[in-house]
């Protein structure tokens with residue numbers, strides 16, 4: 581029987597050891613419908629609302645993606661964050677932040693549209709967002725769009741508006757080019773408040789979750805192998821299943837990734853008021869991102 585002191589040391593060791601390395605699943609945002617070949621992100625666009633969103637919420641994903649040479653990552657920020665008259669300062673800060681997160685400045689743009697102003701009480705119009713984002717999606721041949729979900733992580737109405745705007749855009753593309761494969765849309769999961777500021781606990785829980793998933797996957801492969809032993813074709817699908825098929829895109833940073841995210845956040849010096857320091861200390865989004873595909 582372990583003593584309370586030994587249990588405490590074990591728990592601390594697990595918490596401090598968990599972020600030693602990063603861990604992720606389905607980093608290429610693979611999806612595959614029954615009877616169809618898999619789709620994999622090649623040209624990916626992250627759409628955010630304000631300079632600092634990319635570092636505050638999306639850093640674990642960006643850091644993992646920019647280690648994948650087969651994916652082209654682009655970033656579009658829909659406002660310059662000028663609510664306090666600091667638009668030009670914030671734009672310059674964004675340039676430093678995206679480079680730290682592995683996106684060259686030339687692949688990150690800020691839209692300064694009169695109807696997409698940084699405003700904590702304003703919802704942005706879906707049609708305006710769709711029109712503003714469209715040239716980037718079509719000219720860059722974007723196949724995968726990433727953005728906020730319907731709760732926008734922080735509940736900011738500008739964040740929340742983007743999902744509907746991008747959906748409008750993709751539906752519109754569908755109407756004009758019905759035979760082309762549509763860009764796929766993924767949204768970042770907004771955690772409930774109770775589990776939003778859990779810092780390293782998000783790493784421990786996220787990794788445990790992934791290890792259980794990987795183990796179940798191995799078990800499934802074993803069962804298929806045993807059943808197919810006599811007749812290898814019995815369970816073989818017509819079109820082979822991509823090995824990442826079924827796994828949710830999840831990205832968990834290690835210490836190195838966290839420190840890079842912290843540098844990107846502090847590059848937004850104009851935004852580093854006291855509560856942002858609490859945020860970088862405790863938010864799960866400094867460590868982990870989980871994504872859901874948005875279906876139409």
Ligand SMILES: [Zn+2]
Nearest residue numbers: 629630633736
């Ligand atoms: Zn924001």
